[in-house]
Amino acid sequence: GAGVSQSPRYKVAKRGQDVALRCDPISGHVSLFWYQQALGQGPEFLTYFQNEAQLDKSGLPSDRFFAERPEGSVSTLKIQRTQQEDSAVYLCASSPREGDYGYTFGSGTRLTVV
Amino acid sequence: KNQVEQSPQSLIILEGKNCTLQCNYTVSPFSNLRWYKQDTGRGPVSLTIMTFSENTKSNGRYTATLDADTKQSSLHITASQLSDSASYICVVSLFNNNDMRFGAGTRLTVKP
Numbered sequence: 001g002a003g004v005s006q007s008p009r010y011k012v013a014k015r016g017q018d019v020a021l022r023c024d025p026i027s028g029h030v031s032l033f034w035y036q037q038a039l040g041q042g043p044e045f046l047t048y049f050q051n052e053a054q055l056d057k058s059g060l061p062s063d064r065f066f067a068e069r070p071e072g073s074v075s076t077l078k079i080q081r082t083q084q085e086d087s088a089v090y091l092c093a094s095s096p097r098e099g100d101y102g103y104t105f106g107s108g109t110r111l112t113v114v
Numbered sequence: 115k116n117q118v119e120q121s122p123q124s125l126i127i128l129e130g131k132n133c134t135l136q137c138n139y140t141v142s143p144f145s146n147l148r149w150y151k152q153d154t155g156r157g158p159v160s161l162t163i164m165t166f167s168e169n170t171k172s173n174g175r176y177t178a179t180l181d182a183d184t185k186q187s188s189l190h191i192t193a194s195q196l197s198d199s200a201s202y203i204c205v206v207s208l209f210n211n212n213d214m215r216f217g218a219g220t221r222l223t224v225k226p
Contacts, residue, residue: 004157033214035216040218040219041218041219042118042203042205042216042217042218042219043158043203043216044216045213045214045215056213091157091158093157102160103160103214105157105158105159106157107155107156107157108155108156108157110155
């Protein structure tokens with residue numbers, strides 16, 4: 001596609017529910033990133049993939065957060081047993097290759113945990 | 115502590131006026147600095163990118179400056195338009211380029 005596509009755009013989850021957020025990067029982009037953006041804040045790094053390899057997951061806040069990119073294209077961010085502090089916008093970004101400046105962001109998924 | 119600090123937190127200006135947004139960073143080792151525009155409900159969109167050896171970069175009505183010695187950057191917007199209303203985020207990358215540190219952004223509102 002022309003850009004990075006994320007789905008769903010909005011997700012409301014009850015506390016304790018599991019959620020899965022999807023990211024379709026630009027076709028052929030090697031690098032893929034997930035960020036968490038709280039209201040009024042800049043994005044915070046969660047995890048980074050180069051193709052199917054998860055090279056950095058140091059930003060994942062707890063073991064309830066899990067990300068995968070099994071075929072090196074679509075990525076899924078899964079949050080288990082959601083809590084209210086997980087409420088945020090989850091942004092995905094991709095770039096053509098490692099270290100490339102041309103990062104493109106998706107519009108994000110707004111997660112609200114009630 | 116956030117390694118990228120932006121000011122002001124919010125700014126309201128009249129259409130047609132100029133404004134300057136500030137970014138101070140402590141990120142090291144530094145590779146490049148970008149300014150992004152983020153409309154409400156959208157992902158950030160890149161405006162400019164500068165390496166440590168560049169002092170200024172323009173993109174239409176947007177001009178970014180960088181002083182790598184003082185670790186300061188500014189984004190100057192000239193002849194503001196209503197469509198400039200958005201958050202402007204300063205992003206500093208470490209040497210590996212895959213480690214980006216985001217500021218909290220400046221919320222700009224342009225009024226007619």
